[in-house]
Amino acid sequence: MTVVCDFEVLRPEQGVAALLPDGTQVAVFLTADGSLHALDNIDPFSGAAVLSRGIVGDRGGVPVVVSPVYKQAFELATGKCLDEPEVSVAVHGVRVRDGVVELT
Amino acid sequence: MTQTLVVIGNGMVGHRLVEILRDSSWRIVVFGEEARPAYDRVALSSYVDTWSSAELELPPLTGCELRLGEKAVSVDRERRVVVGASGIEVTYDALVLATGSVPFVPPVPGRDLPGCHVYRTIDDLDDIRATVKAADRPGRHSGMVLGGGLLGLEAANALRGMGVSPHVVELAPRLMPIQVDEGGAGLLKRLVEKLDLTVHTGTSASSIERDGSRLIAKLANGLELDLDVVVFSAGIRPRTDLDLGLELGPRGGYLVDAACRTADPRVYAIGECAAVEGVTYGLVAPGYSMAEVVADQLSGGAKVFPGADLSTKLKLLGVDVASFGDAHATTEGALEVVVNNAVAGTYSKLVVSDDAKTLLGGVLVGDASSYLSLRPLVGKEVPAALLQPGGAVDVEMPADAQVCSCHAVTKQTITDAIQSGVACDVAELKACTKAGTGCGSCVPMLKKLLTDCGVEQSKALCEHFTYSRAELFEIVRATRITTFTALVEKHGTGRGCDICKPAVASILASLNNGHILGEAQVSLQDTNDRFLANLQRNGTYSVVPRIPGGEITPEKLIVIGEVARDFGLYTKITGGQRIDLFGATVDQLPQIWRRLVDAGFESGHAYGKALRTVKSCVGTTWCRYGVQDSVGLAIELELRYRGLRSPHKLKSAVSGCARECAEARGKDFGVIATENGWNLYVGGNGGFTPRHADLLVSDVDTETLIKVIDRFLMFYIRTADRLQRTSAWLEGLDGGLDHLREVVVDDKLGICDDLEAAMAAHVDDYADEWRGVLEDPEKLARFTSFVNAPGTPDPTISFRAERGQRVPVQLGIPEVVR
Numbered sequence: 001m002t003v004v005c006d007f008e009v010l011r012p013e014q015g016v017a018a019l020l021p022d023g024t025q026v027a028v029f030l031t032a033d034g035s036l037h038a039l040d041n042i043d044p045f046s047g048a049a050v051l052s053r054g055i056v057g058d059r060g061g062v063p064v065v066v067s068p069v070y071k072q073a074f075e076l077a078t079g080k081c082l083d084e085p086e087v088s089v090a091v092h093g094v095r096v097r098d099g100v101v102e103l104t
Numbered sequence: 105m106t107q108t109l110v111v112i113g114n115g116m117v118g119h120r121l122v123e124i125l126r127d128s129s130w131r132i133v134v135f136g137e138e139a140r141p142a143y144d145r146v147a148l149s150s151y152v153d154t155w156s157s158a159e160l161e162l163p164p165l166t167g168c169e170l171r172l173g174e175k176a177v178s179v180d181r182e183r184r185v186v187v188g189a190s191g192i193e194v195t196y197d198a199l200v201l202a203t204g205s206v207p208f209v210p211p212v213p214g215r216d217l218p219g220c221h222v223y224r225t226i227d228d229l230d231d232i233r234a235t236v237k238a239a240d241r242p243g244r245h246s247g248m249v250l251g252g253g254l255l256g257l258e259a260a261n262a263l264r265g266m267g268v269s270p271h272v273v274e275l276a277p278r279l280m281p282i283q284v285d286e287g288g289a290g291l292l293k294r295l296v297e298k299l300d301l302t303v304h305t306g307t308s309a310s311s312i313e314r315d316g317s318r319l320i321a322k323l324a325n326g327l328e329l330d331l332d333v334v335v336f337s338a339g340i341r342p343r344t345d346l347d348l349g350l351e352l353g354p355r356g357g358y359l360v361d362a363a364c365r366t367a368d369p370r371v372y373a374i375g376e377c378a379a380v381e382g383v384t385y386g387l388v389a390p391g392y393s394m395a396e397v398v399a400d401q402l403s404g405g406a407k408v409f410p411g412a413d414l415s416t417k418l419k420l421l422g423v424d425v426a427s428f429g430d431a432h433a434t435t436e437g438a439l440e441v442v443v444n445n446a447v448a449g450t451y452s453k454l455v456v457s458d459d460a461k462t463l464l465g466g467v468l469v470g471d472a473s474s475y476l477s478l479r480p481l482v483g484k485e486v487p488a489a490l491l492q493p494g495g496a497v498d499v500e501m502p503a504d505a506q507v508c509s510c511h512a513v514t515k516q517t518i519t520d521a522i523q524s525g526v527a528c529d530v531a532e533l534k535a536c537t538k539a540g541t542g543c544g545s546c547v548p549m550l551k552k553l554l555t556d557c558g559v560e561q562s563k564a565l566c567e568h569f570t571y572s573r574a575e576l577f578e579i580v581r582a583t584r585i586t587t588f589t590a591l592v593e594k595h596g597t598g599r600g601c602d603i604c605k606p607a608v609a610s611i612l613a614s615l616n617n618g619h620i621l622g623e624a625q626v627s628l629q630d631t632n633d634r635f636l637a638n639l640q641r642n643g644t645y646s647v648v649p650r651i652p653g654g655e656i657t658p659e660k661l662i663v664i665g666e667v668a669r670d671f672g673l674y675t676k677i678t679g680g681q682r683i684d685l686f687g688a689t690v691d692q693l694p695q696i697w698r699r700l701v702d703a704g705f706e707s708g709h710a711y712g713k714a715l716r717t718v719k720s721c722v723g724t725t726w727c728r729y730g731v732q733d734s735v736g737l738a739i740e741l742e743l744r745y746r747g748l749r750s751p752h753k754l755k756s757a758v759s760g761c762a763r764e765c766a767e768a769r770g771k772d773f774g775v776i777a778t779e780n781g782w783n784l785y786v787g788g789n790g791g792f793t794p795r796h797a798d799l800l801v802s803d804v805d806t807e808t809l810i811k812v813i814d815r816f817l818m819f820y821i822r823t824a825d826r827l828q829r830t831s832a833w834l835e836g837l838d839g840g841l842d843h844l845r846e847v848v849v850d851d852k853l854g855i856c857d858d859l860e861a862a863m864a865a866h867v868d869d870y871a872d873e874w875r876g877v878l879e880d881p882e883k884l885a886r887f888t889s890f891v892n893a894p895g896t897p898d899p900t901i902s903f904r905a906e907r908g909q910r911v912p913v914q915l916g917i918p919e920v921v922r
Contacts, residue, residue: 005891013627016891047915048643049900053631057601066602068631
């Protein structure tokens with residue numbers, strides 16, 4: 001379990017980056033409907049740790065984040081890349097407890 | 105064995121012939137008398153805008169031996185040898201004469217005096233300019249053009265461009281007697297006289313005499329004109345001074361048959377020097393058509409000259425003039441339908457057969473927009489509506505009607521290309537049919553045919569909005585909506601995406617909705633805008649402070665150096681005369697800005713779809729050749745438009761003289777100094793599809809210049825598509841440059857006050873975006889590496905040294921889960 005931040009720090013349709021003790025970087029997103037998602041922060045197409053800085057939106061109704069480097073869309077719920085279906089990023093468990101966002 | 109084709113003459117028609125035969129088996133040798141490569145003589149008067157011959161050059165010829173500055177002095181048809189001025193001899197298997205024409209100079213006493221010129225070549229224009237420059241008359245200079253036809257009016261226009269007030273003297277009782285009838289010419293005269301021309305018709309010059317530095321011309325009607333320069337532009341004669349012992353036509357020109365072949369089967373003649381079955385032609389389109397005939401013959405074909413359509417549509421001194429078919433109603437029993445609207449300044453005459461069933465021809469002056477639909481109807485049934493007062497001209501064109509007369513492309517060819525899916529836009533039509541690649545006047549018709557064939561690309565911005573960017577702009581402007589959420593709820597669907605969010609953010613910013621990282625806007629911004637810096641491949645950013653006009657003090661240069669050194673940033677000079685600092689992490693950005701802002705710098709908006717930089721040369725302050733203060737103007741423009749959000753980035757430059765060291769014509773808006781003020785060019789681009797900017801206004805003062813730029817930029821911001829640079833916008837604008845000029849110079853739509861007010865609001869509202877973050881703790885808080893470990897550097901970022909600077913270690917692309 002890793003503490004990310006107070007829930008009130010998050011803003012709808014935006015991401016933040018968090019660092020796990022093992023050095024893994026995780027991008028945590030709050031969407032407009034109030035749900036939380038956590039994906040690996042490293043963009044598999046560029047290797048840069050930037051997914052938390054992507055634009056959040058939807059593609060055909062599916063909530064996604066778009067990598068700021070080469071613009072591939074990743075499904076927030078599954079980590080699957082919608083532009084190249086054989087590529088995906090790892091999904092992390094995330095929850096809010098006592099107003100604090102935690103990665104599980 | 106390879107056969108040799110010799111082409112004598114490197115004008116537009118000779119050039120076309122070689123282009124067609126470029127990939128044939130012929131070895132081609134071209135003799136050109138002029139030392140410069142072939143150029144667009146039709147556009148000669150535009151040379152005065154830039155004095156750059158490169159602007160007029162035709163595409164360079166490849167696959168031939170081009171002997172420029174080598175006049176062919178004799179031909180020995182028995183030995184089949186052409187001899188050049190240098191003594192060189194080339195043996196031919198086929199010879200094409202494309203020697204063009206010479207200006208006709210009427211035998212006026214004094215016509216050889218210094219200060220008297222002809223109007224035919226770039227060199228002629230240089231000579232005229234030298235005469236005008238040497239004239240010591242205070243105020244505007246005075247000139248006379250002998251000849252009031254098409255060429256004469258072109259020459260008068262060129263003189264105007266040199267600051268000369270021209271008198272136009274025409275022997276016939278009206279201007280453009282060949283193309284235009286009396287009614288049309290009357291209107292034409294009224295319209296051009298508003299432009300500082302004085303027209304004298306039905307008279308001629310009886311003598312020219314020198315009086316000190318002036319020339320005095322006496323006209324047959326008794327008038328005396330006091331002049332600085334005289335230009336003869338009274339028509340052309342086929343050039344046949346190269347004597348091959350071949351028969352000439354009744355009005356000159358090498359006599360050829362319908363295959364453009366002389367009595368000697370190895371010798372052809374094309375263009376203005378040819379008399380095809382006895383008839384000479386002074387237009388480029390029939391010349392091109394002859395080039396195609398000869399190219400076909402030389403490739404074993406049997407094509408013959410199909411005759412020429414002498415219809416013309418042109419803009420002379422800003423006045424539309426068109427003439428087609430039997431313009432003078434010479435057909436027996438022909439009827440004329442004339443609408444002469446003196447108030448609107450338009451004249452139209454349709455000529456129809458005696459039963460009013462067949463369209464025979466027509467004349468249009470003042471507004472020639474119906475020319476493209478009328479000309480193809482010549483010889484065909486005339487729609488009855490056309491003959492009613494105010495009759496609609498939007499008529500169905502027959503399939504065999506010629507749309508592009510430069511390349512003889514029919515409507516059928518074009519619709520076939522569209523319907524077979526080969527061409528989906530104007531650019532593809534140009535590539536596969538050649539239509540629109542000549543004079544370009546049929547491009548609006550190409551667009552119409554695309555639409556008629558049902559090719560209309562969806563203008564929807566993305567899956568969330570069915571509106572185009574321009575439509576969304578108007579919605580946001582009219583409804584004063586200030587948030588994306590409100591806009592997508594009311595006018596769109598879903599939650600938005602990486603296409604519509606930044607586009608809407610840009611629209612909101614163009615309408616002055618405060619800092620772009622405000623609470624309602626921050627989540628819409630692409631990463632560059634969100635961090636006010638440029639994302640690089642390893643996840644770091646680069647920082648570009650504004651250096652207006654590229655001018656910087658040593659103290660400020662030192663600050664940039666110190667900041668780069670202290671933060672370990674890689675530095676590079678950009679193409680826009682500023683300095684880019686690379687390798688900053690998200691948490692370093694505010695620290696770097698703090699140092700820069702304290703030293704008097706501000707954001708350079710290198711990250712934004714916004715004004716980037718206004719490049720400049722040093723101008724009059726230092727340069728021996730400069731004619732205006734280009735640095736001063738560049739700084740003024742950059743400070744005026746800094747922070748202006750637009751559909752795509754905006755680049756600009758100011759050059760202090762026609763040498764154009766700032767490369768202004770490669771910019772979205774570029775300014776070039778003239779002796780009288782500034783020329784403004786718009787729609788230039790480098791990059792993927794380079795395009796030279798087009799001249800919008802010339803010789804304007806600084807106040808007018810800025811007013812026109814204000815209007816141009818705001819009009820572009822309101823109407824362009826997402827990520828559409830000004831070059832593509834202008835190319836796609838209905839009515840093109842003329843329409844743009846009508847809107848932003850003549851204020852035809854009556855929106856200029858509004859456009860200027862919008863720009864004034866931008867200038868008032870401007871605030872440095874970096875300072876806006878530094879002064880706001882909430883915005884500042886977003887610049888952290890990790891929300892749970894602020895200050896801990898991103899472990900994926902590392903650097904190595906290259907040529908004494910830090911550069912990124914290439915990131916390993918992680919093993920992707922497949």
